Amino acid sequence: MRRRIAPGAVLWLLVGAAYFLIPLVATLLFSLKDNQTGQCCSLSSYGEILHDPAFWKNLRVSFILSLETIVLSLVLLIPTVYWVHLKLPRLRPVLAFLALIPFVVPPIILVVGLLDVYKSSPDWFYAEPYGFLVAAYVILAFPYVYFSLDAGFRAIDVHTLTEASQNLGASWRTTLWSVILPNIRAAAMGGAFLTLAIVMGEFTIASLATFDTFPIYLQYINQNKAYPAAAVTLIAFAITWAAMLALLAVGRARPMHVAGTK
Amino acid sequence: MAFLFLPASKVLYGAFQATDGGLTLANLEEITKEPYRTAFRTSIEVSLVTALLGGALGFLIAYSVIREGTPRFLRTAFTTFSGVAANFAGIPLAFAFIATLGTIGIVTQLLADLGLDPYQHGFTLFSKTGVELVYLYFQIPLMILVIAPAIDGLRREWREAAANLGATPRQFWRHVGLPVLAPSLLGAVVLLFGSSFAAYATAYGLTGGSVPLVPITIGFYVSGDVLSNPHLAQALALGMFVVLAVMMAIYLPLQRISSRWVR
Secondary structure, eight states: OOOOOOHHHHHHHHHHHHHHHHHHHHHHHHHTBOTTTOOBOOOHHHHHHHTOHHHHHHHHHHHHHHHHHHHHHHHHHHHHHHHHHHTOGGGHHHHHHHTTHHHHSOHHHHHHHHHHHTTTSOHHHHSOIIIIIHHHHHHHHHHHHHHHHHHHHHHSOHHHHHHHHHHTTOOHHHIIIIIIHHHTHHHHHHHHHHHHHHHHHOOHHHHHTTOOOHHHHHHHHHHHOHHHHHHHHHHHHHHHHHHHHHHHHHHHSOOOOGGGOO | OHHHHHHHHHHHHHHHHTTOSSOHHHHHHHTTSTTHHHHHHHHHHHHHHHHHHHHHHHHHHHHHHHSTTSOHHHHHHHHHHHHHHHTOOSHHHHHHHHHHHSTTOHHHHHHHHTTOOGGGGTOOTTSHHHHHHHHHHHHHHHHHHHHHHHHHHSOHHHHHHHHHTTOOHHHHIIIIIHHHHHHHHHHHHHHHHHHHHSOOHHHHHHHTTOSOOHHHHHHHHHHTSSSOOHHHHHHHHHHHHHHHHHHHHHHHHHHHHHTTTOO
């Protein structure tokens, strides 16, 4: 027999929903106000943003940074986690502990150290977002990518897959590329989408290291144009939503079962 | 591997560098004085308030979502949304609140039309209270995400057993529910404390630095808005690091205890 929903639960769910939704609805209404008159409703704010070349430029920079961070993180971590699961399971707690370091050293501390450490590095690295920022973002993304991959590797039988592949004469590279990778695809994609959400929204390091990324553009608009700022805020929110929904979607797609691989 | 951990360890090293190089103790002594003492106090106050309030509200909402009788789709909706909202911090969040409760925000104007302009009654979004209000927007979802598995672990049989033995719901919570959840709850609140202590972008986007939090102060030094003194920034970063390390030292053992009950 199904029980009815408790009145106390209704109250708290309403409080929660109101707290979450009111700022979003208010931002939407705000973004629809007309630039000149402040009256509802007009799409002029969106038009202004979409015709601003700086918007596209910064959005592109952030997007490329995300892709670069994702590729670099996966290239570094997939072989590492694979090796640890296969040969050095005793190192797993060590890795898990290292993955907590970014929580104890948040971006605001990280940037202080990084600026100091890389001060004397060559310009093509230090002065370019695609060098300096990516190095920082790989560190920020590390826990998310690691925990995602770790869960993925735990769900498959690494030993059996590897042995079967080796018995059939595959090299390590072939094993990793055509046997292991397809099996942890969902986990890798999950880590990738989380990284995308993080990099697209990262402000602290980009701002203090003076690079022009999407959140920097948002802050600039915030200070100068009230109504278009609401439009950009909603676009930023939509990007986070898209990344999270994609994450959920790949999370549902089960990794292939061992018996199912031909 | 080395590439990953070298920068992380170098950061620690860099933070410690502030403590040598001649000016060692002077820098550390400096951050115990004003205005840094106030910065640390404000940061800790904000973190405490948002961790406790966010923890309480997040727990109540998470429990309401999970308890029997709540339709399944609400649970999916709330957890998905929490995943988004917990990651929706920073500049966009700050602006969403400015559009809501800023001087010309939608809700402010609505209240003003009703004759209840909050700005006439001493409220301003660009203050410590404002920062706390905004931080709760990512603290509550974070709490929901962290505590939900623990609440799931509270087995229905325990509840039924307690009820069969004649316990009232209050007695159940007092003697079974809360003691079992206590380590998880405490751990989650500690985690929330850390997340708000370390936040920079949201407070910066909201106040531009008028509320003196530790991260904001560090930001000023790094960007050189104030007389640039990298050593002070490093000393402050070291101070933050110590607070966060203590937090982790409390959190990890608590997590180990609470994982006993969650499968």
